[in-house]
Structures are given as C-alpha cells and as structure tokens.
Amino acid sequence: MPLSNPNSSAPAVDLKSVYEPIKDELAAVEEILRTELSSETPWVDQLLEHSWLLGGKRMRPAFVLLSAGCLGTIKKPALQMAAALEMVHTATLVHDDILDEADTRRHEPTANSKWGNKVSVLLGDYLFTHSFHVASFSESTAAVRMLAASSNRVCEGEMRQNAWRGNFDLSEADYTQMISDKTAELTACASGVGALLSDGSVEQVESFRKYGLNIGIAFQIVDDLLDVAGEADTVGKTLGTDLLNQKPTLPVIHCLANLTADQRESFLELLRSGEAKPDAVIPILESTGSTEYSRKTAADYATRAIEFTDSLDSSPYSSSLRTIAQFVLARTR
Amino acid sequence: MPLSNPNSSAPAVDLKSVYEPIKDELAAVEEILRTELSSETPWVDQLLEHSWLLGGKRMRPAFVLLSAGCLGTIKKPALQMAAALEMVHTATLVHDDILDEADTRRHEPTANSKWGNKVSVLLGDYLFTHSFHVASFSESTAAVRMLAASSNRVCEGEMRQNAWRGNFDLSEADYTQMISDKTAELTACASGVGALLSDGSVEQVESFRKYGLNIGIAFQIVDDLLDVAGEADTVGKTLGTDLLNQKPTLPVIHCLANLTADQRESFLELLRSGEAKPDAVIPILESTGSTEYSRKTAADYATRAIEFTDSLDSSPYSSSLRTIAQFVLARTR
Numbered sequence: 001m002p003l004s005n006p007n008s009s010a011p012a013v014d015l016k017s018v019y020e021p022i023k024d025e026l027a028a029v030e031e032i033l034r035t036e037l038s039s040e041t042p043w044v045d046q047l048l049e050h051s052w053l054l055g056g057k058r059m060r061p062a063f064v065l066l067s068a069g070c071l072g073t074i075k076k077p078a079l080q081m082a083a084a085l086e087m088v089h090t091a092t093l094v095h096d097d098i099l100d101e102a103d104t105r106r107h108e109p110t111a112n113s114k115w116g117n118k119v120s121v122l123l124g125d126y127l128f129t130h131s132f133h134v135a136s137f138s139e140s141t142a143a144v145r146m147l148a149a150s151s152n153r154v155c156e157g158e159m160r161q162n163a164w165r166g167n168f169d170l171s172e173a174d175y176t177q178m179i180s181d182k183t184a185e186l187t188a189c190a191s192g193v194g195a196l197l198s199d200g201s202v203e204q205v206e207s208f209r210k211y212g213l214n215i216g217i218a219f220q221i222v223d224d225l226l227d228v229a230g231e232a233d234t235v236g237k238t239l240g241t242d243l244l245n246q247k248p249t250l251p252v253i254h255c256l257a258n259l260t261a262d263q264r265e266s267f268l269e270l271l272r273s274g275e276a277k278p279d280a281v282i283p284i285l286e287s288t289g290s291t292e293y294s295r296k297t298a299a300d301y302a303t304r305a306i307e308f309t310d311s312l313d314s315s316p317y318s319s320s321l322r323t324i325a326q327f328v329l330a331r332t333r
Numbered sequence: 334m335p336l337s338n339p340n341s342s343a344p345a346v347d348l349k350s351v352y353e354p355i356k357d358e359l360a361a362v363e364e365i366l367r368t369e370l371s372s373e374t375p376w377v378d379q380l381l382e383h384s385w386l387l388g389g390k391r392m393r394p395a396f397v398l399l400s401a402g403c404l405g406t407i408k409k410p411a412l413q414m415a416a417a418l419e420m421v422h423t424a425t426l427v428h429d430d431i432l433d434e435a436d437t438r439r440h441e442p443t444a445n446s447k448w449g450n451k452v453s454v455l456l457g458d459y460l461f462t463h464s465f466h467v468a469s470f471s472e473s474t475a476a477v478r479m480l481a482a483s484s485n486r487v488c489e490g491e492m493r494q495n496a497w498r499g500n501f502d503l504s505e506a507d508y509t510q511m512i513s514d515k516t517a518e519l520t521a522c523a524s525g526v527g528a529l530l531s532d533g534s535v536e537q538v539e540s541f542r543k544y545g546l547n548i549g550i551a552f553q554i555v556d557d558l559l560d561v562a563g564e565a566d567t568v569g570k571t572l573g574t575d576l577l578n579q580k581p582t583l584p585v586i587h588c589l590a591n592l593t594a595d596q597r598e599s600f601l602e603l604l605r606s607g608e609a610k611p612d613a614v615i616p617i618l619e620s621t622g623s624t625e626y627s628r629k630t631a632a633d634y635a636t637r638a639i640e641f642t643d644s645l646d647s648s649p650y651s652s653s654l655r656t657i658a659q660f661v662l663a664r665t666r
Contacts, residue, residue, distance in 0.1 A: 043493075099455075118431070121454055124458070129421075129484035133478060133482050135477075135481075136474045136475075136481055141470075141477065142469075148468075148469055149466050151462035151465075152462040154462075156372065158458075159456075162455060163376045
C-alpha cells in the first residue's frame with residue numbers, strides 16, 4: 001500500500017508516525033505473536049512462521065492499542081486482544097487465498113501455493129482457534145465475545161461475497177453490508193475492544209467501533225476502486241482481479257444502475273465474459289461518473305472517522321487515530 | 334455406530350439410557366444450537382441447517398453435562414459450553430470432509446460435495462468462530478481458554494495426520510499422540526470443562542479430562558480397526574478408506590514392527606500402491622496378532638475410563654459415564 005496516491009494533489013500523510021505512541025506495546029504484541037505462532041513440531045512451526053511473516057502493518061493491533069490509550073492506560077489484556085485480532089486477520093487471509101486461488105500475497109508465495117489447499121485449511125483453523133486461546137488470557141469474556149461476534153460476521157460476509165460472485169444485480173446497500181462484514185468488522189472490533197479494555201462506557205465502545213467501521217468501509221471501497229482504476233506499480237498487486245473473478249464492486253454497481261438499458265446489457269455481457277480488462281472497463285465507469293462517485297463515497301466514510309477523532313481529548317493516541325483516518329481520506333483522492 | 338459388535342460375545346450395552354439423567358439439559362442445548370445455527374440470509378441459513386443436522390449423538394455435550402452433574406448442579410454455563418463444543422466438533426467434520434474428499438457422511442451428502450470446497454471452508458470457519466461466541470456466554474474465561482486450547486490441539490493433530498499420510502515409519506507413540514490430539518482432545522475437553530463449570534478442583538478437572546481422553550483414544554483405535562477389519566453393514570460406512578488414503582493406523586503400525594524385513598518390504602509395497610484392500614491386508618495383520626493387539630490396547634484405555642467412574646460418588650450421572658465407557662469397551666470385542 002502506497003503512503004499516498006502519487007496521482008493525487010493531496011499532501012502525503014506519513015503513516016509511520018502513528019505507531020510512535022504505542023511503540024513499546026506493539027513490540028510486546030509482536031513478542032506474543034512470535035511466541036504463540038511457534039510449535040515444537042518442525043513441520044507445524046514452518047507453517048506458523050509463514051503466517052507470522054504474513055503480517056503486514058499490524059493495523060488491527062494498532063487500533064486496539066490506540067483506542068485503549070485514548071481512554072486510559074494500555075493494560076496487558078489490550079496486548080492479548082491486539083495479538084488475537086491480528087491472528088484472526090491472518091486466518092482470514094490464509095483462507096481467502098484458497099477461495100481466490102491466489103498464488104502470491106505481498107510478493108510472497110501464498111500458503112496454498114506452497115503447501116496446497118488442505119494444509120491451508122488447517123493452518124487457518126489453527127490460527128482461528130489459537131486466536132481465541134490468546135484472547136482468553138485477556139480475562140474478559142466481554143472482549144472474547146466481541147472478538148467472536150466480529151470474526152463470525154467476517155465469515156458471514158465472506159460467505160455472502162462467495163455466493164454473490166457474478167451477481168451484478170447487487171444493490172449498493174448489499175455491497176456496503178458485505179464489505180462492512182468482511183472487512184470493516186475487524187477494524188471496528190479492534191477499536192471497540194480497545195475502548196472496552198480501558199473501561200469505556202457502552203456509548204464510548206460503540207463510537208470507537210463506529211470509527212473503525214468507517215475506516216474499514218472507506219479503505220475497502222478504495223481498494224476495490226484501485227483494483228480497476230489504480231496503477232499496478234503503485235498498488236503493488238495485479239490489477240483487474242475483481243473483474244476477472246466477477247466480484248461486484250461499488251464503481252461497477254453504481255455504473256450499472258446509471259446506464260441505459262442497452263448500455264447495461266452490453267456492459268453485463270463484458271463483465272460476465274470473465275475477460276473484462278480495466279482498460280476496457282474504465283471508460284464505461286467514467287461515462288456514469290462511477291469512479292468519482294466511489295471516491296466521494298469512500299471520502300464521506302473517512303471524513304466521519306476524522307470527525308470522531310475531533311471529539312476525542314487531545315493526546316498522542318487520538319492524534320494517531322486522526323492521522324490514520326486522514327491517510328485513508330488521502331487515498332480516496 | 335452399532336450399539337454393540339454383533340460378532341462379539343460381549344453383552345449389548347444400551348447407549349440410549351445414558352442420556353436419561355440429562356434429557357432436559359440436552360433439549361436446552363439443542364435449542365441453543367438450533368437458534369445459533371440460523372441466519373437471516375437464506376443462503377447462509379441453508380448451510381447452517383446442514384451443519385445442525387450433521388449432529389450425531391451429541392456425545393460431547395453429554396460429556397459436559399454428565400461431568401458437571403457428577404460434581405454439582407448443571408448450570409447455564411455448562412449448557413453454553415456443551416453447545417460450543419458440539420459446534421467445534423461439527424466444524425472439524427466439515428473441514429475433515431474437505432481433506433478426505435469425502436462425498437457422504439452418515440449416509441448424507443457432505444457440504445463439500447453439495448456446495449464445493451470453498452463454501453465448506455467458510456462454513457467451517459463460521460462454526461469455529463461462532464462456537465467461541467456461544468462459549469463466551471459461559472462468562473468463564475477459564476472455560477473459553479480450555480475450549481480454545483483443545484480446539485487448537487485438534488487442529489495441530491489434524492496437521493500432523495495430514496503430514497503423516499503415507500508415512501508408515503510412524504511409531505506407536507506418535508500414533509497415540511496424533512489420535513489423542515485429533516480425536517480424544519475434544520472428549521477430554523468436554524469432560525474437563527463440565528467439571529470446571531461445577532467448580533471442580535484442579536485435580537478433579539484433570540481426572541475428568543483424563544476420563545474423556547481415555548474414552549476418545551479407545552474409540553479412535555476401534556474406529557481405525559473397524560475401517561480395515563469391520564463389516565460394512567455394521568460399521569455403516571465404506572471400509573478400507575484409511576488404507577486407500579494411506580493413513581497409518583495402529584494395527585498397521587504394530588504389524589510392520591513385527592514382520593521380518595522381507596515381509597515388511599512387501600507389505601509396505603502393497604500399502605504404498607494405494608490399492609490395498611481389507612481382504613488382502615487382514616491376513617497380514619492377523620499373522621502378527623496386530624488386530625488382537627489393537628483391540629487389547631483400546632480395551633486397556635476403556636478399562637481405565639471405567640475405573641475412574643468407580644471412584645466417583647454414585648449418581649445417575651456417574652452411572653451414565655460408566656455405561657459410556659462400558660459401551661466403548663464392548664466395541665473392542
């Protein structure tokens with residue numbers, strides 16, 4: 001993920017600085033992950049190391065810790081939940097790569113391409129169940145419950161996405177619900193559980209959850225948009241895979257709803273051929289203003305997240321949450 | 334599963350009666366499962382109904398409730414954990430059927446054969462994560478921790494089994510560890526968590542765990558034995574699938590360790606051909622007394638479980654735990 005969109009006139013937002021106030025805590029989370037993702041069985045250990053290395057920017061742990069920091073001292077249960085959330089995230093990546101038949105992720109071979117689908121199924125299961133083991137050390141059943149409910153919604157969202165492949169009649173509301181569940185639910189959980197573990201009130205937990213939800217939705221819309229309208233070098237992965245996999249995304253859904261009946265039929269034919277390339281699709285999306293509409297929709301969600309951070313007491317933690325939201329907003333431009 | 338081995342001279346053990354003292358509690362567990370395994374999305378609901386119907390004899394819930402009953406009143410958290418354990422068990426069945434490429438289970442089409450591997454991956458994930466949601470309502474992080482640790486060992490056992498397919502150098506100790514993890518760990522957890530939720534001491538929890546572990550190991554050895562030496566009508570499934578899948582089981586491991594070097598080589602050749610049929614294998618196993626050895630080993634584990642129940646206060650609950658152990662012992666004959 002680029003730190004800013006080089007096509008954009010928006011100022012670059014430095015994401016590195018957001019980790020500064022939680023540097024020590026993140027190191028402790030990393031230590032938990034390193035310890036938990038190891039096994040005495042060399043064969044299993046090798047798989048777990050793969051999943052540890054799969055970790056990206058540890059954004060979900062950062063949301064837990066920053067949200068906890070906004071409301072009080074960051075205590076040990078927050079570290080446990082931060083590690084648990086990262087493990088759930090990794091589990092979903094491992095199983096996603098099976099569903100997408102993906103060969104590489106972040107320029108590395110995926111578990112399924114290295115060891116096959118069967119091993120990947122078990123590796124994901126191991127990570128899911130282990131995450132709840134780590135979470136149980138938070139000694140908070142409310143936190144475990146939040147993690148379980150969210151993980152479950154992620155699975156339901158994935159099921160829906162899988163069932164809706166090739167369904168271009170999807171409404172914008174259905175799409176939003178799907179990405180809320182499959183992507184934004186975990187960032188929402190991360191922020192919410194951080195607030196919960198610093199003894200936040202029900203209202204506070206809910207508003208931190210909402211922050212994470214808005215961030216996640218904005219992020220996923222931009223991700224879907226970049227898949228068709230981004231530049232391969234900048235995005236860092238093969239473009240057009242959603243089109244080839246016939247995943248309905250916001251620009252496509254908006255476009256279909258705004259074409260004439262004839263235009264719609266011929267666009268649908270292209271989409272269903274399974275051979276739609278970004279170069280052919282972009283002019284159609286532009287004709288209905290659908291890329292711009294998608295950018296604006298994502299920007300609205302990011303803006304709501306920024307507004308929430310304005311309501312927080314000033315601190316290095318709330319400042320980091322604001323910077324993350326600004327970063328997501330900058331990506332929409 | 335037959336109530337007794339008709340080839341056996343042992344008296345039939347009536348398994349139905351063991352549910353009698355926990356009839357109402359099991360009905361409540363069934364209600365939790367029915368409610369939790371439903372969704373507003375019809376597509377998802379259909380999958381969850383499949384997994385609900387997949388349920389067999391609800392043995393794991395029975396272990397939770399009976400063990401809890403042995404040490405006190407069966408309270409609501411025990412019902413939650415009983416339902417959660419059944420969901421974890423179902424999740425492992427759904428993913429097992431992917432690994433085994435199985436088309437039918439209990440005479441019904443498997444999820445993977447009906448909806449494909451991708452849907453089955455997600456259904457299993459849904460069940461795993463949902464089980465922890467249900468478990469979190471027990472309001473006991475110790476119980477959640479026990480469930481998570483056990484689920485995790487099950488996954489590690491499955492990983493080992495998958496890695497060891499075709500590895501006929503496996504020692505008996507490795508085999509026992511593998512089946513302890515992949516099968517017996519969940520029955521151990523069920524008994525242990527039942528004791529925990531009736532405020533059992535650390536020693537009591539451990540001894541109930543051990544009971545479930547012994548039952549599970551005995552059960553799996555018999556299961557492995559019946560796959561090669563059972564009768565299809567009685568066992569109720571296709572025989573010889575472990576041989577075809579080149580899974581090393583106790584009779585085969587024991588036999589290989591007791592053949593001459595030449596005999597061993599030729600048996601290995603047969604096993605590795607992937608075409609070994611029970612009819613051809615049984616005489617070889619009999620020549621080293623390996624089916625009898627396996628029966629005796631299983632009987633030893635079942636006997637230890639029976640001995641544990643002798644140490645319990647007399648009650649309908651402890652009586653049921655004894656009957657289950659006697660049933661497993663009868664299966665070894």
